[in-house]
Amino acid sequence: MNFFKSHFWYHKSQRNGIFFLVICIIIVQSVIVFGDFSSEDTADLHATEVLAFHHQIDSLQAIEIENRKPKIYPFNPNYITDYKGEQLGMALDEIDRLLVFRKTNKFVNSNKEFQKVTKVSDSLLNKISPYFKFPDWVVRKKQSSNTSWKDSKQPHYKKKVASTTDINKATAEDFKTISGIGEAFSERIIKYRTKLQGFSFNNQLNEVWGLEKEITDKVLAVFKIIDKPIIKKTNVNTATFKELLKNPYIDYQLCKNIFEYRDEVAELQNISELKNIRDFPLDKYDRIVLYLVAE
Incomplete structure (x- = not known):
């Protein structure tokens, strides 16, 4: 008994202190268990400021995505490579059709011809055709074909007659007598004729760059190979x-x-x-x- 009495017997002030401590512990535990610590100041996700902030972030993301897209500059569609065609969204078979066509030494000179050769869809053509840049002579030809009806009222001049019908002796002025042959084409024909040392076959005229078959047929209807050239072998x-x-x-x-x-x-x-x-x-x-x- 003395053993237990020595551990559990306290004087009055000690018992009061222990009782007060127990009361404090109970109060603290009650506050922790039953107290509401949640904040009443919750953020309104639909507030004007929040929506404006999200809109600004979306705009910056859209600008960044647009900047990352590859830039497309004006180009001649006749020289599209596999890499360039893939960038434009063309399928491999569409690119191959263009490359096979170009191997025949022919050129596409309009959006319609490009689609006819490659068989691209209308939507893709409308997307990439604004970047097509054809040679100046092609543009001038289109402009001349789209002249208004008023031009037909202009005075007609007397048609020039060629000084010879021998294609190997014809001058630039002689070739200009053919409809569709201007300064550039006439000089190009003569330059290629010089390179060949003279035309030996009529269809060699088809090898002149940019000269369409319709025009070569007109030329060959007037000019013939009368005297074959003497070629240095x-x-x-x-x-x-x-x-x-x-x-x-x-x-x-x-x-x-x-x-x-x-x-x-x-x-x-x-x-x-x-x-x-x-x-x-x-x-x-x-x-x-x-x-x-x-x-």
């Missing part, structure tokens, strides 16, 4: 690489193939042996041999 067995490249129908790769074949056989006995060369363009054989001889 190059000996394929002794020609240098640079001399062989002067042939208007031989590019770098074909020139390289010819030299490799010449090294294999030592010497071509007949010019027709060119047909044995790997990847030789047989469709151009008759033109290539105009400038070559095997001696």
Whole structure:
């Protein structure tokens, strides 16, 4: 008994202190358990200031997305590459159709022709066509075809007559007598004729850059090859690489193939042996041999 009495017996002031401490603990626990600490000042997500802030953030995000988009500058659609076509949203088969068309040495000169060749959808054409930039002569041609009816009342001048019908002797002024042939085209025909040393085949006129078949037909209806040109031929067995490249129908790769074949056989006995060369363009054989001889 003395043991328990020594631990639980306190004098009056100690008992009052313990009782007060217990009361304080109960009060604190009650406040914690039953007290409401939530704030009445809740944020209104629909407040004008909040909505304005969100709108500003959305605007900045839209500007950032727009800035990240690749910029499109005016370009000639005839020279679209795989990478450029993919950027514009074209499918691979649409790009391939354009590349195959261009390999024929032809050009698209209007939005309608571009769609006809590539078969792109109307929506994609409307999206990318504002960036198309065709050569100046194409633009001038369209403008001349869209002249008003008042132009028809202008006085008509006497049609000029060509001084010759020989296409290899015709001057720039002679070619201008053909409807659709102006200063640029007439000079371009003469420049290409000089490069060829004269036209040997009528369809060589189709090789003039930018000249449409409709125009070449008009030219050939008036001008013919009366006297075939005398072309200076190059000996394929002794020609240098640079001399062989002067042939208007031989590019770098074909020139390289010819030299490799010449090294294999030592010497071509007949010019027709060119047909044995790997990847030789047989469709151009008759033109290539105009400038070559095997001696």
